[in-house]
Amino acid sequence: MADAAKDTYANLEKQIEELKKELGTISKSLLSRASDAADEAEDNLHGLRDRAGYAAKQVRDRAQVVAEAARENPGTAATVGGSVGLLGFLLGALVGGVVVASCRDR
Incomplete structure (x- = not known):
């Protein structure tokens, strides 16, 4: 009976080690994906900021044209x-x- 308990214990330790390795692999994969997602989000934010700045400039220019037309007429x-x-x-x-x-x- 002691041998069966030792075998069970050894088997559990082996499974725990395998699970630790899998968990490490999964953690590395998630970290890599999170890093990629953060980089992509940052790129999108820069692009959005550039487009918003351009749109704001266009709105200011058009508003100035409308204001000038209203003053003249x-x-x-x-x-x-x-x-x-x-x-x-x-x-x-x-x-x-x-x-x-x-x-x-x-």
């Missing part, structure tokens, strides 16, 4: 602004009416 700017505001109000009222009507139907 205040009547037209007021008409366009009022029309857009009125259309926005009407669209909001229409959507609000549809939402209220759909809530009543429930």
Whole structure:
């Protein structure tokens, strides 16, 4: 019986060592993948920052053009602004009416 216990113990120790080796391999693989993912995320962040900077510059340039046009043509700017505001109000009222009507139907 003592020999059977020793064999079982030796077998368990062998399995534990194999599991430790597998765990080490898995840990190295995960570390490598995490490092690759971090590098890719950093590259994506730099690209996104560059594109955002370009987009912000374009928006500033276009806003400046619109502001200059509004200064040169205040009547037209007021008409366009009022029309857009009125259309926005009407669209909001229409959507609000549809939402209220759909809530009543429930």
